[in-house]
Amino acid sequence: MDFNYTEEQLALQDTLRRFIAKDYGFEHRRALAKSADGFDRSAWKTFADFGILALPFPEDFGGISEHGGNAVDTMLVMEMLGRGLALEPYVSTVVLCGGLIRDAGSAAQKKALLPAIAGGELMLALAHFEPGARYELDHVATTATAAGSGWRLDGAKAVVLGGPSADKLIVSARAGKGLSLFLVDAKASGVTLRAYPTQDGARAADVKLAGVKVGADALLGTAGAALPVIERALDYANAALCAEAVGIMSALNEVTLEYLKTRKQFGVPIGKFQALQHRMADMVIATEQARSMATLAAVRVDSRDAAERSRSVAAAKAYVTQSARLVGQQAVQLHGGMGVVDELNVAHYFKRLTMIGLTFGDADYHLGKFSDALLVA
Amino acid sequence: MDLNFTAEEQLFREEVRGFLRAKLPVAISRKVLGGKRLEKGDFVRWQQLLNERGWGAVAWPEAFGGTGWNAVQQHIFDEECADAGAPLQLPFGLKMVAPVIMAFGNPAQQQRFLPRIIDGSDWWCQGYSEPGAGSDLASLTMRAVREGDHYVVNGQKTWNTLGQYADWIFCLVRTSTEGRPQTGISFLLIDMKTPGITVRPIIMLDGEHEINEVWFEDVRVPVENLIGEENKGWTYAKFLLGHERTGIAGVGRSKRELKKLKDIARKETANGRPLIEDQRFRDRIAQVELELMALEITNLRVISAEGEKKRAPGPEASILKIKGSEIQQMLTELQMQALGHYALPYLENALDAGWQGDAGMPDYADYAASLAGHYFNFRKTTIYGGSNEIQKNIISQMILGL
Numbered sequence: 001m002d003f004n005y006t007e008e009q010l011a012l013q014d015t016l017r018r019f020i021a022k023d024y025g026f027e028h029r030r031a032l033a034k035s036a037d038g039f040d041r042s043a044w045k046t047f048a049d050f051g052i053l054a055l056p057f058p059e060d061f062g063g064i065s066e067h068g069g070n071a072v073d074t075m076l077v078m079e080m081l082g083r084g085l086a087l088e089p090y091v092s093t094v095v096l097c098g099g100l101i102r103d104a105g106s107a108a109q110k111k112a113l114l115p116a117i118a119g120g121e122l123m124l125a126l127a128h129f130e131p132g133a134r135y136e137l138d139h140v141a142t143t144a145t146a147a148g149s150g151w152r153l154d155g156a157k158a159v160v161l162g163g164p165s166a167d168k169l170i171v172s173a174r175a176g177k178g179l180s181l182f183l184v185d186a187k188a189s190g191v192t193l194r195a196y197p198t199q200d201g202a203r204a205a206d207v208k209l210a211g212v213k214v215g216a217d218a219l220l221g222t223a224g225a226a227l228p229v230i231e232r233a234l235d236y237a238n239a240a241l242c243a244e245a246v247g248i249m250s251a252l253n254e255v256t257l258e259y260l261k262t263r264k265q266f267g268v269p270i271g272k273f274q275a276l277q278h279r280m281a282d283m284v285i286a287t288e289q290a291r292s293m294a295t296l297a298a299v300r301v302d303s304r305d306a307a308e309r310s311r312s313v314a315a316a317k318a319y320v321t322q323s324a325r326l327v328g329q330q331a332v333q334l335h336g337g338m339g340v341v342d343e344l345n346v347a348h349y350f351k352r353l354t355m356i357g358l359t360f361g362d363a364d365y366h367l368g369k370f371s372d373a374l375l376v377a
Numbered sequence: 378m379d380l381n382f383t384a385e386e387q388l389f390r391e392e393v394r395g396f397l398r399a400k401l402p403v404a405i406s407r408k409v410l411g412g413k414r415l416e417k418g419d420f421v422r423w424q425q426l427l428n429e430r431g432w433g434a435v436a437w438p439e440a441f442g443g444t445g446w447n448a449v450q451q452h453i454f455d456e457e458c459a460d461a462g463a464p465l466q467l468p469f470g471l472k473m474v475a476p477v478i479m480a481f482g483n484p485a486q487q488q489r490f491l492p493r494i495i496d497g498s499d500w501w502c503q504g505y506s507e508p509g510a511g512s513d514l515a516s517l518t519m520r521a522v523r524e525g526d527h528y529v530v531n532g533q534k535t536w537n538t539l540g541q542y543a544d545w546i547f548c549l550v551r552t553s554t555e556g557r558p559q560t561g562i563s564f565l566l567i568d569m570k571t572p573g574i575t576v577r578p579i580i581m582l583d584g585e586h587e588i589n590e591v592w593f594e595d596v597r598v599p600v601e602n603l604i605g606e607e608n609k610g611w612t613y614a615k616f617l618l619g620h621e622r623t624g625i626a627g628v629g630r631s632k633r634e635l636k637k638l639k640d641i642a643r644k645e646t647a648n649g650r651p652l653i654e655d656q657r658f659r660d661r662i663a664q665v666e667l668e669l670m671a672l673e674i675t676n677l678r679v680i681s682a683e684g685e686k687k688r689a690p691g692p693e694a695s696i697l698k699i700k701g702s703e704i705q706q707m708l709t710e711l712q713m714q715a716l717g718h719y720a721l722p723y724l725e726n727a728l729d730a731g732w733q734g735d736a737g738m739p740d741y742a743d744y745a746a747s748l749a750g751h752y753f754n755f756r757k758t759t760i761y762g763g764s765n766e767i768q769k770n771i772i773s774q775m776i777l778g779l
């Protein structure tokens with residue numbers, strides 16, 4: 001057991017911290033959220049230079065180590081991206097789609113796609129969840145039917161995160177019994193995107209697939225066997241979101257503490273009021289506990305035992321979401337009227353925390369998953 | 378970053394387990410696991426057995442007979458002892474007064490007291506709180522007046538845990554009323570057999586005798602029993618309060634009680650099915666398990682950091698105290714709730730070892746009788762050791778600077 005980060009990890013964290021402080025300030029971020037792309041393409045290039053777009057990939061594909069960096073590296077990155085409220089579709093492109101290609105892709109697919117992701121030239125989005133599916137992973141009505149030597153895809157996908165900027169989509173579809181994954185060009189004929197911003201300033205799209213033709217080489221992994229691969233990728237994504245939330249909570253606690261020390265009412269800083277002191281203490285405790293659970297998720301998500309992996313990530317996501325709700329709501333409350341204005345970062349941290357809690361399973365969903373595992377244990 | 382135990386740590390765990398299998402008397406572990414009342418002899422016997430193995434005071438410096446184990450080893454030891462049903466090693470001697478004697482006592486005091494703590498010869502109790510001085514401990518008034526080579530002590534202490542068995546009590550006493558209240562306090566070790574001391578039981582809400590009032594009337598205490606300097610007691614007390622937090626979170630014990638909760642939920646039935654299949658109840662178990670998983674890692678993070686920097690535990694200990702006590706309370710509450718109606722009977726003898734239930738109540742599970750009492754008893758955990766409100770004051774003032 002060891003709670004230390006390596007020198008490399010600390011250096012990476014430091015690099016990102018400085019980047020966020022210097023080049024990704026809150027005003028910059030606010031402008032980005034309102035821009036056409038909704039994120040910073042030059043920051044994406046910088047991420048490529050930092051090596052973080054290749055973090056989960058093996059060395060041969062631009063990654064930093066033989067087997068790919070571990071999820072603890074991703075945790076450190078996500079924590080910093082959380083502090084900066086970074087809008088870039090890192091989870092969609094690198095963690096989810098990069099992870100799927102790494103786990104399921106053929107040698108040729110990996111060679112074609114992973115270095116392009118690593119270099120910042122290729123963006124992807126996972127088109128998996130569907131209207132009416134809520135958070136269930138095997139609820140897929142989109143169909144894949146054999147057509148010539150390839151496939152024909154028909155269906156609808158809901159809230160595809162990072163969809164509008166994606167060059168390619170990874171689409172899940174049912175071909176006969178099980179689920180399969182397909183690489184689909186976002187501009188392919190038959191693909192329609194309805195793009196929109198999300199509550200937290202990012203971008204997503206609803207996607208329609210009407211008679212979309214793809215070749216045999218578009219199949220990612222084995223036909224009919226995609227569910228466990230998708231489950232694993234979403235566990236990675238949720239572990240990453242936990243870390244992002246912890247980064248946000250720490251930052252939010254810092255600004256709230258500063259506010260308690262500077263805002264004066266009744267002739268004293270409001271931090272002198274015990275009702276607020278204890279609330280702040282609760283926020284700090286919740287954040288420390290959430291950090292422990294995000295760490296657990298990062299370590300266990302690399303586990304080979306799928307049940308152990310999913311159980312731990314579900315535990316972490318449920319707990320971190322509960323903590324994030326407390327910290328987010330109370331940070332707003334402690335800021336009084338200033339907590340509900342657009343011009344302060346507080347509300348934006350709060351909104352992102354809230355949306356993390358609704359992405360890829362909410363607290364109830366994950367608590368239920370963890371709870372049901374008690375029947376097996 | 379690695380949350381897995383190393384091969385060496387696994388081996389160490391096996392060693393501890395082997396010892397527990399061989400040495401922990403079944404008569405004792407059965408009481409602990411069954412929630413029965415422990416006798417003084419049970420605690421003492423276990424301390425002796427640990428001491429014979431060289432594990433009497435695992436956290437002490439090696440020079441005084443400690444083990445030199447790191448934080449993870451201590452955690453494993455705690456966890457295994459709790460899981461096997463070993464009695465808690467009472468903190469008053471080992472974890473409270475001993476570190477003070479080591480840090481501020483003179484060599485004569487160290488030689489006189491420490492060996493008798495580690496081998497279980499002396500039973501210590503803590504004499505801090507007074508009727509008028511609880512959270513505001515510095516307002517304590519029990520007087521000690523110097524007369525030649527003795528202090529003459531008059532006043533009252535209260536809430537003394539298991540003081541009815543004590544050979545010694547360590548007290549904060551007022552030796553001066555000048556200046557700030559904190560500056561007139563001294564740290565005194567008092568032999569409980571000294572004439573003038575009266576111990577009166579306080580019966581707790583579960584009907585048990587666990588705490589006491591201790592009255593002092595012209596009690597003559599030799600000056601050689603003063604720790605450090607006169608009027609510097611507050612400094613030593615604060616040191617003590619911040620010391621030895623390895624066990625404060627109670628993770629090992631709570632893991633055992635969580636297991637027990639799940640066992641009970643598998644045995645009890647609701648609508649003809651095991652209670653654990655009731656989603657509403659199962660989710661509540663899951664929720665407390667999440668809290669405990671988080672606390673276990675937080676605990677390890679805190680104590681590892683302390684181990685490395687070799688610094689005294691800081692205000693982070695307050696986080697462990699708050700979360701640890703809340704989780705203990707949640708567990709006792711759910712265990713009680715799992716019983717349904719059978720939580721209601723109050724059976725006076727049920728905490729006696731060997732109690733098998735009453736003839737007229739064939740369905741009454743053997744684990745059931747103690748659970749409501751434990752729930753009531755465990756309301757204490759958020760009150761003692763610095764109440765949770767006081768802990769939040771410490772966090773906001775010492776960590777956050779508010």
Ligand SMILES: Cc1cc2nc3c(=O)[nH]c(=O)nc-3n(C[C@H](O)[C@H](O)[C@H](O)COP(=O)(O)OP(=O)(O)OC[C@H]3O[C@@H](n4cnc5c(N)ncnc54)[C@H](O)[C@@H]3O)c2cc1C
Pocket residue numbers: 263265266270273275276333334335336337338340
């Ligand atoms: C949507 C909205 C609409 C509004 N509309 C109007 C309007 O139409 N007209 C108008 O005049 N005003 C309006 N207000 C202002 C509103 O009344 C103030 O926001 C409110 O009085 C709180 O003051 P504050 O925002 O300055 O927060 P602060 O007073 O600075 O409070 C900050 C935090 O400290 C806490 N706090 C402050 N003092 C104490 C204390 N003694 N003990 C414990 N905690 C304390 C507060 O509860 C809060 O959590 C509006 C506010 C909002 C958010």
Ligand SMILES: Cc1cc2nc3c(=O)[nH]c(=O)nc-3n(C[C@H](O)[C@H](O)[C@H](O)COP(=O)(O)OP(=O)(O)OC[C@H]3O[C@@H](n4cnc5c(N)ncnc54)[C@H](O)[C@@H]3O)c2cc1C
Pocket residue numbers: 502503504505506510511512513535536537538539588757760761762763764765766767770
């Ligand atoms: C079972 C048990 C065993 C104990 N064993 C021992 C022992 O062996 N030796 C010993 O010396 N003592 C012992 N104690 C005493 C324990 O340390 C005190 O009960 C504790 O310090 C609280 O003091 P009090 O009971 O006087 O409550 P009070 O201090 O009167 O507190 C009453 C309430 O007010 C709150 N409060 C007080 N001050 C503040 C503040 N500044 N801000 C916010 N809230 C506040 C408290 O949190 C509590 O909720 C024991 C207590 C119990 C219950």
